[in-house]
Amino acid sequence: MEFLVNIRIQWPADGDPEKYARIAEEERALAGKLAEAGHLIRMWRVPGRRENWGLWRAESPSELHEILSRLPVWPWMDITVHPLGWHPVDPAPEHSRPQVTLPH
Amino acid sequence: MEFLVNIRIQWPADGDPEKYARIAEEERALAGKLAEAGHLIRMWRVPGRRENWGLWRAESPSELHEILSRLPVWPWMDITVHPLGWHPVDPAPEHSRPQVTLPH
Amino acid sequence: MEFLVNIRIQWPADGDPEKYARIAEEERALAGKLAEAGHLIRMWRVPGRRENWGLWRAESPSELHEILSRLPVWPWMDITVHPLGWHPVDPAPEHSRPQVTLPH
Amino acid sequence: MEFLVNIRIQWPADGDPEKYARIAEEERALAGKLAEAGHLIRMWRVPGRRENWGLWRAESPSELHEILSRLPVWPWMDITVHPLGWHPVDPAPEHSRPQVTLPH
Amino acid sequence: MEFLVNIRIQWPADGDPEKYARIAEEERALAGKLAEAGHLIRMWRVPGRRENWGLWRAESPSELHEILSRLPVWPWMDITVHPLGWHPVDPAPEHSRPQVTLPH
Amino acid sequence: MEFLVNIRIQWPADGDPEKYARIAEEERALAGKLAEAGHLIRMWRVPGRRENWGLWRAESPSELHEILSRLPVWPWMDITVHPLGWHPVDPAPEHSRPQVTLPH
Amino acid sequence: MEFLVNIRIQWPADGDPEKYARIAEEERALAGKLAEAGHLIRMWRVPGRRENWGLWRAESPSELHEILSRLPVWPWMDITVHPLGWHPVDPAPEHSRPQVTLPH
Amino acid sequence: MEFLVNIRIQWPADGDPEKYARIAEEERALAGKLAEAGHLIRMWRVPGRRENWGLWRAESPSELHEILSRLPVWPWMDITVHPLGWHPVDPAPEHSRPQVTLPH
Amino acid sequence: MEFLVNIRIQWPADGDPEKYARIAEEERALAGKLAEAGHLIRMWRVPGRRENWGLWRAESPSELHEILSRLPVWPWMDITVHPLGWHPVDPAPEHSRPQVTLPH
Amino acid sequence: MEFLVNIRIQWPADGDPEKYARIAEEERALAGKLAEAGHLIRMWRVPGRRENWGLWRAESPSELHEILSRLPVWPWMDITVHPLGWHPVDPAPEHSRPQVTLPH
Known part of the structure; x- marks a missing residue:
């Protein structure tokens, strides 16, 4: 099942840049595994913003939630x-x- | 798979009441079959409006679309x-x- | 009386994870009692978000408010x-x- | 049970004024009966608009819907x-x- | 002159509960006086929210502002x-x- | 009592231009009388739109409604x-x- | 050139009241000069809010910006x-x- | 004085294509004159829409309105x-x- | 260059179904050619709506507009x-x- | 390729003014280089706000993002x-x- 997912990162302007760099590195490592596992199909930057559009695959909305909520940036994501x-x-x-079949 | 579905009926104020009564009758007949087939689980009226909230079941968003687009009131639904x-x-x-398993 | 309730949790990204875990545990314990008492009928996750849709029962909007405002996560709920x-x-x-009867 | 109800009338600018006058007269007659029956408590005009705020009483949202959907102007109401x-x-x-009592 | 007033309290989730309790107590005391003076006619809770709808009376929008801006919770009100x-x-x-009379 | 009033004219693009010219002429005549009576203080065009901002005076919101609902363009106004x-x-x-005085 | 200006003050609920009083005093002093200079024509309170509508005059949007950005409360204004x-x-x-003249 | 102007054309889907072609031709002719007179500086299409962004010059908002309201497509423009x-x-x-100078 | 495109079809509920079937057939034929030419990459239905999300490729926003405005359903598309x-x-x-290089 | 870009600066009201002055100075220096390189064509202030409209040029949305995300004020920009x-x-x-050519 495919999903179009919009993610906005709400990292505070005065947040610790080193912490963000570390989390972003973890994010990219996990993204590579998610791509390998067939969950992350495509991802694009919304130009000018800390925001992306992604094409994702999962068995269900429930599985998609399990995947997204494991992302290291999850607490800052809308x-x-x-x-x-x-x-x-x-x-x-x-x-x-x-095909849909209904009772007569 | 369960879906929460909001449906607003946009029937024109000066529409033919007999036509609406006929379509509504067909709608109720089909709704009965959809309930019997396990697709329509619950439906509630939004008080004061030609609008409802429904709890639906389908194999996928694609199947849900097939079901909803067969409803007789479909052309007037938002x-x-x-x-x-x-x-x-x-x-x-x-x-x-x-359960989600990722490659190492 | 049934109510469809949307709850968004606004827990700060840099909030204390232990505190959240403790509150969430209390929340689940209370949710079990609310289900047993017939107030909480169903609850679903909005995928990708700290947000849920719930089907609740109460005698009135006033009673529903009494119930919701006792939830441990209440201060962070929208x-x-x-x-x-x-x-x-x-x-x-x-x-x-x-049935509605009006004076003549 | 009390409800705050906002009603916007969407009568077309080129609608038949005689028809509107007739419907409005019926509306006022029914409103009188609804007040007498204790359903309509107060009603105010939103200044500058065909819109009103009303304080209504009914046993439930379901009964309120039964009442509102009988209003002669109902097909033009949002x-x-x-x-x-x-x-x-x-x-x-x-x-x-x-008072809310929960199981121990 | 009557006014329908919507008030949302924006008290921070991690605010001091004792301070809030003290302010809320002052609020209720003042509300009693405002009711006695004929300014506060009715007040209802928006269920599930720190928000209320109120029916207020004042000589003018200016007087209403004087009254509302004296409320102890005023700095947290939207x-x-x-x-x-x-x-x-x-x-x-x-x-x-x-009655409106215009020049000829 | 002063009011800031925003008026959007929703005249259909294919409306009869002669009818609009006639109504607009009546509107200007009445506007002159409203200015003379002290109700219409200032009026500005929203550039690029059939929309205006006006500064109006009336005894109350009720009187303002009586005035605005007499305008010839009223049925097309939002x-x-x-x-x-x-x-x-x-x-x-x-x-x-x-000055506001409250009971002790 | 006249401008209708809406200003919302976003002063934090827990801000220092003495600081606000001092800034507000400076604001009123400057407002008096702006009125004398013919820039500030009228100003009204939005009842119930830290928000105002104002009628301002300036040579251009650029000059208006120069004026508004000098206001002591500017950093808290939306x-x-x-x-x-x-x-x-x-x-x-x-x-x-x-009058607009276009080339033939 | 420069203005950024967004124009949405609301031509009905079932409108007469010949009429639209004729109006569009007049529009382009007038646009050429407006460019020559220094009023229309740049114009861009919003991709996928009957909508444009334009950079315009005029002495004032009033003059801009005089210019825009002469456009042949004006009745269909938002x-x-x-x-x-x-x-x-x-x-x-x-x-x-x-430069802004204020009284001392 | 890739674009994410959302298209809502605004076909009137009482529109001619034969006309719609004919236009939809033309649409599918053209869509096949656009896919063959590498412009249309993916297309998904928004379940329950006459709306789709598409992944498109074009040299520029200008070229994308040329492509989209040729679609037979274009006049009904938002x-x-x-x-x-x-x-x-x-x-x-x-x-x-x-890579971006800037002057020193 | 040209882009119309709207930028809102979200600098906190109680932010360090010296820091902002330093960042703003760097911003102006970089803006000069971006203009020299042909990326920044025009920029205008939204009067009354820390917000601007700009006309930018880049090879692609990707290049535009590279440019915008290098701006010193980037972390505070929406x-x-x-x-x-x-x-x-x-x-x-x-x-x-x-010109668009499609397969036959």
Whole structure:
């Protein structure tokens, strides 16, 4: 299941730069593992901001939460998760159109 | 997978009341089938408004879209889907806490 | 009477993690009692956020406030209460449609 | 149970003035009955707007919805219901502070 | 002149509880006097929040400001004042409909 | 009593220009009388928009509503009334600071 | 050139009251000079708030900024400047309608 | 005096395309004259939208309004005017920093 | 250059379904060509809505606008374009980190 | 490629004025170099606010981010980047209209 995730980092302007550098390094190491595990597919910077858009994969919203809440920057993150569905013109769909059967 | 769904009906004030009554009747018939199929769990009225909150179940956001877009009132609906995750104090959780394993 | 309640936890990023763990433990203990007493019906995580949606029951908005303001995390909560009404297609309604009689 | 209700009338600028006058007359007649029945307690105009604030009483949000959706101007109304709770400094409280007892 | 007043208390989560208790006690004492003087008519809790709706009376917006800015909790209050006007269906109007005469 | 009033004209882009010209002419005539009667003090255009800011005087919000709802363009107006109070540095105050006396 | 200026003072609730009193005194002294110089025309309190609406005059937005940024309370101000234009029904216009000539 | 102007065109989806083409042609002709007269300095498309950002020059907000309200697409425009002031790091300032002198 | 694009379709509830089917068919045909040309990379449905998120590629915002404004559903679209930048943890970056050299 | 950039400085009211003066001086020095390098084209003050609008040039959103994140005031900036496209009536366009060719 794919999710579009917007993350805003709210690091205080007067925060300790060394601490931030250390956390950011841990973040990148974990991001590499998340990419390897197939959870983090793409990530882009919102230009001019400590904010990113990411394309993520997880079994469920619950699993996505488990993943995001382990990120080292998690306590400073303001996250919005956009669930995504199948679209007929997607050039690279994750799965085919779901079939729904209802009782008569 | 559970979803909290907010639906606002935007039926024009000068719309044909007979047409609305007919569509609403079809809506209730389909809602009964969706409840029987385990998709519609609960539905509440937002007091004073043509708006409701519903608790829905589907395999995925894609399946939920297939279901919602079949509703007879669909063309007049403004829908917001809130994905829901597992919470440690939920008295009646749909599933247990997901386990995440990452590469070393 | 049922209420849909959205709770955002505003715990500071640099808050004491031990204090938070202790408060969270108290919160879960109280949540268990609230569930047992029939006040807390369901609770879901908003994925990616320290935020939840809950389905609560109370005699009145006043009683609901008494309950919510006793929660150990209350000072850090930003709460929005959505009152809920009877809906004709609810599969599991709490009560039947109210009857209104007006003077002639 | 008391509710603070905000109602915005969305009558089209080029709507039929005679029709509006007729509906408004019916509205006032019904409002008189609702006041007599103890449902409508106070109503104020938002100055400069076709909008009002009202103090209403009903057994529940469900009953309030039944009442509001009978108003002749209902199809043109955009309504927001604010639930109200007991406050310790209210000079004329509707009821006393609710008592909550939880299991040990 | 009546005013609908919304007050949000922005007391910090880590504020001194004894100080708050002392200020709240002063607040209630003053509220009693304001009710006796005919300024505070009704007050309701917004359930789940440190927020209230109040119905106030004053000679003018200026006088209302003098009153509100004397409240002990004033420095922590975020206040919105809604002016109220005469409405034809108000069951208990404060005054009759004003007459306006314009030059010919 | 002075009020700051924001008025947005919502005249449809394809509305009849002759009708608008006729209504606008009536509006200006009435505005002249309102100025003469001391109700309309100043009016400014919001540049680039069919919107204005005005400084108005009336005995009360109720009287202001009576005045504004007589304007020929009233059905196409979206009005926001800002109540104004006495300020200590106003170079031309309408009245002096109100005195408030409370019971002991 | 006239400007409608909204100023919100964001003085912290736990700020030093003596410091605020001293700054406010300086503010009033400067406001008197600005009125004398023809820059500050009117000022009103937003009732219930540390916020004001003001009618200001300056040669340009640039000059207005020079003036506002000298105010002693400037570091705590959240200011919104609304530019104002000539309106045909203004009873006391600052200047006449501008004439625009375009090349053929 | 420079202004940053945002213009959104609200042409109905089912509007007459020939009429729009004719109005757009007139718009471009007038834009050429406005550029020649030094009023329109730059204009950019907001990608994906019938919306633009423009850098305009006029003697005053009043003159700017006279210019904008002559545009052929004016009845379908939703315009926001942002006044601009002198900035110390502007590489190509329109004028130098204004000097303000106040009475002693 | 990659862009995250949100598109909301504003097709009227009472619009001609045959016309919509015809336009949607054209849309899918063009989408196939845009995918083949490397402009449309991914597209997802916002569940419950006539709205999608898409990942697009173009040489510039200008080219993206040329592409989007050719879509058959363009007149009914409300589009928001989010520019995207290089991010250090993107598993599949479009290009490497840009180097910036400034004069000494 | 041109960008319209809005920057709000969030310097705390009780921040060290000497530190701010030092950072501001560095900011102006860098701004001069950015102008010389052709990145900063214009900059304007939002009157009454620590906020500016700027016209910037960069090869891409990624390069723009590299530039903006080097600004000395960066940690206190809340930045919004508006991408800009070619417009047919721009008097001084950066480039000509892009041509798009699609497969048959």
